[in-house]
Amino acid sequence: MSSxxxxxxxxxxxxxxxxALAPWAAxxxxxxxxxxxxxxVPSFPANFLWGCATAAYQIEGAxxxxxxKPSVWDTYARTPGKVAGGDTGDVANDHYHRYKEDVxxxxxxxVRAYRYxxxxxxxxxxxxxxxxxxxxxxxxxxxxxxxxxxxxxWVTLFHWDLPQAxxxxxxxxxxxxxxKAFADYAAFVARRLSDRVRHFFPINEFVCFIDQGxxxxxxxxxxxxxxxxxxxxxxxxxxxxxxAVEAIRAAAxxxxxxxxxxxxxxxxPVIETPAxxxxxxxxxxxxxxxxxTAILEGRYTTAYLSAAGRHxxxxxxxxxxxxxxxxxxxxxxxxxxxxxxxDRSGAGFAVVPLPSSYPRMASEWLFLDPAVAYWAPRHxxxxxxxxxxxITENGCSSDDxxxxxxxxxxxxxxxxxxxxxxxxxxxxxxxxxxxxxxxWSLMDNFEWTDGYGKRFGLYYVDFRxxxxxxxxxxxxxxxxxxxxxxx
Ligand code: PNW
Numbered sequence: 444m445s446s447x448x449x450x451x452x453x454x455x456x457x458x459x460x461x462x463a464l465a466p467w468a469a470x471x472x473x474x475x476x477x478x479x480x481x482x483x484v485p486s487f488p489a490n491f492l493w494g495c496a497t498a499a500y501q502i503e504g505a506x507x508x509x510x511x512k513p514s515v516w517d518t519y520a521r522t523p524g525k526v527a528g529g530d531t532g533d534v535a536n537d538h539y540h541r542y543k544e545d546v547x548x549x550x551x552x553x554v555r556a557y558r559y560x561x562x563x564x565x566x567x568x569x570x571x572x573x574x575x576x577x578x579x580x581x582x583x584x585x586x587x588x589x590x591x592x593x594x595x596x597w598v599t600l601f602h603w604d605l606p607q608a609x610x611x612x613x614x615x616x617x618x619x620x621x622x623k624a625f626a627d628y629a630a631f632v633a634r635r636l637s638d639r640v641r642h643f644f645p646i647n648e649f650v651c652f653i654d655q656g657x658x659x660x661x662x663x664x665x666x667x668x669x670x671x672x673x674x675x676x677x678x679x680x681x682x683x684x685x686x687a688v689e690a691i692r693a694a695a696x697x698x699x700x701x702x703x704x705x706x707x708x709x710x711x712p713v714i715e716t717p718a719x720x721x722x723x724x725x726x727x728x729x730x731x732x733x734x735x736t737a738i739l740e741g742r743y744t745t746a747y748l749s750a751a752g753r754h755x756x757x758x759x760x761x762x763x764x765x766x767x768x769x770x771x772x773x774x775x776x777x778x779x780x781x782x783x784x785x786d787r788s789g790a791g792f793a794v795v796p797l798p799s800s801y802p803r804m805a806s807e808w809l810f811l812d813p814a815v816a817y818w819a820p821r822h823x824x825x826x827x828x829x830x831x832x833x834i835t836e837n838g839c840s841s842d843d844x845x846x847x848x849x850x851x852x853x854x855x856x857x858x859x860x861x862x863x864x865x866x867x868x869x870x871x872x873x874x875x876x877x878x879x880x881x882x883w884s885l886m887d888n889f890e891w892t893d894g895y896g897k898r899f900g901l902y903y904v905d906f907r908x909x910x911x912x913x914x915x916x917x918x919x920x921x922x923x924x925x926x927x928x929x930x
Pocket of ligand 1: 778779890891899
C-alpha cells in the first residue's frame with residue numbers, strides 16, 4: 444500500500460525503478476504517446492516547433508554603421524509627427540552589437556527556432572548594385588551564433604525596411620523595378636546563407652507596407668496614392684513575392700523551405716454553427732483577396748476584380764503563375780479577429796463590428812480573441828488544403844512596469860499567451876496542420892509608429908541602459924516550451 448502515499452512521478456520512479464518509467468515522466472518536455480504531458484495537460488505534437496520572432500529595423504540599431512544606408516523607415520521616423528515621441532530605430536535594442544546576449548536569451552527560453560529579418564539596405568545600401576560585405580558579415584555572425592546555440596534561423600527578407608534609394612528612384616513598390624531588385628537581393632541572400640539557413644520568408648505582411656504605406660499613409664513611406672495605382676502597387680508586391688520565391692529556389696542549396704509570413708484578416712465565426720462557419724470561410728477568401736488568396740490560388744477573386752472595377756490591377760496569366768509559385772509552408776501572423784456571421788444578402792457573409800466595450804490590449808488595434816489561433820490553421824487547411832502551417836507571429840502589447848522587487852508581472856500577457864496557446868492546441872488536437880509557433884516578440888522593440896511606447900517582448904528592455912529583464916511571460920513561455928504543453 445505504500446505506493447499510494449507517493450505524490451510525484453519522481454517518487455514513483457524511485458519506487459519502481461527508472462527503467463520502468465515512461466520517457467515523458469522524467470522531464471515533462473516530451474509528449475506522451477497519448478498526447479498528454481507529465482502534468483496531465485494535453486501536449487502539442489512531438490515535433491512542434493517553438494520560436495520567437497523579431498525584425499531588423501525594430502531591434503538592430505547601428506543605423507549608420509558599417510555602410511548601411513537609410514530605409515524608408517529611417518526617413519519616415521525622422522519626419523516630424525509620424526512616430527510617437529519622435530522615436531527612431533537609430534539605436535533601438537542595439538542588437539547589432541548585442542546579438543550574442545540576445546541569442547543567449549533565446550537559448551534560455553529553450554526555443555529551437557528564431558525568426559529574424561535581414562535589412563535590405565544593410566546588404567545593398569542602394570537597394571541594388573554593389574553589395575556591402577560588412578552588412579552581410581553581420582548576418583553570418585548572427586546565424587553562426589544561433590546555430591552554435593542549437594537554434595534554427597528562419598529568415599525574413601523584407602520586413603518593411605525598403606532602401607530609401609529605391610523609393611527615391613522608382614517610387615518604391617509603385618514600380619515593378621523594385622520587385623525585380625527584390626528578387627535579385629533575395630537570391631543573393633539565399634545564395635549566401637542557405638548553407639546554414641533552411642527556411643526563408645520573402646515578405647512580411649503586405650498590408651502594412653502597401654495599403655498602409657501607399658494608401659492610408661500611416662506607415663512608411665507615408666504616401667497616399669489613388670485607388671488604381673494602389674491596386675497596381677499591391678500587384679507589384681505580389682510579383683516581388685513570386686519572383687523572389689523563384690529566385691531563392693534557383694540560387695539556394697537544394698531543399699530550402701520557403702513560406703509566407705502574412706497577416707490576413709482572420710475570420711472567426713461569431714458562433715460555431717455550420718452556417719456561420721461557412722460564412723467565415725467565404726469571408727476568409729474574399730477579405731484577403733488582394734494578397735493571401737491571390738498567392739494561394741494564383742488568381743484574383745471575381746468579387747475583388749468587380750469591386751475594383753476600372754481600378755482593377757492589370758496583370759498577365761504568367762504573372763499570376765509566378766505569384767502562385769509553390770510554397771513549402773504557410774506562416775500567418777495572428778493577432779486580432781474579424782468576426783463573421785452568415786448573411787443572406789449578397790456575399791453570404793457579414794463582418795460584425797466590435798462593440799465599444801470589446802476587450803483589447805495596449806495597442807489600439809489589438810482586440811482579444813484567442814480563437815484566431817485556432818481558425819488561422821483550420822481555414823488554411825480547409826480552404827486551400829495547406830499541409831504545413833506555422834503561426835509566425837503572435838503576442839501582445841501590455842503596459843509593462845518594473846515592480847519594486849525588480850520583476851515585471853505582465854499577467855495580461857500571460858493570460859493572452861495561455862489562452863492563445865490553448866486555442867492553438869485545440870487546432871493540433873483536432874488534426875489541423877499547425878506545426879509551430881513563433882512568439883512576437885523576443886524583447887520589447889521599436890513598435891513602428893508607436894515608437895518604444897508599446898511593448899511586445901517576453902523580455903523587458905530598458906532603452907536607456909539596454910538591460911533586458913525577463914518578464915513573467917518569459918517564465919511562462921519557457922515552461923510551455925519545456926513541457927511542450929500549455930502551462
Ligand atoms: C506585426 N493589425 O504588425 C509586425 O510584423 C511586427 O513588426 C509588429 O511589431 C507586430 O505585428 C506588432 O504590431 C502588425 O493591425 C501590425 O492587425 C498591425 C496589425 C497586425 C500586425
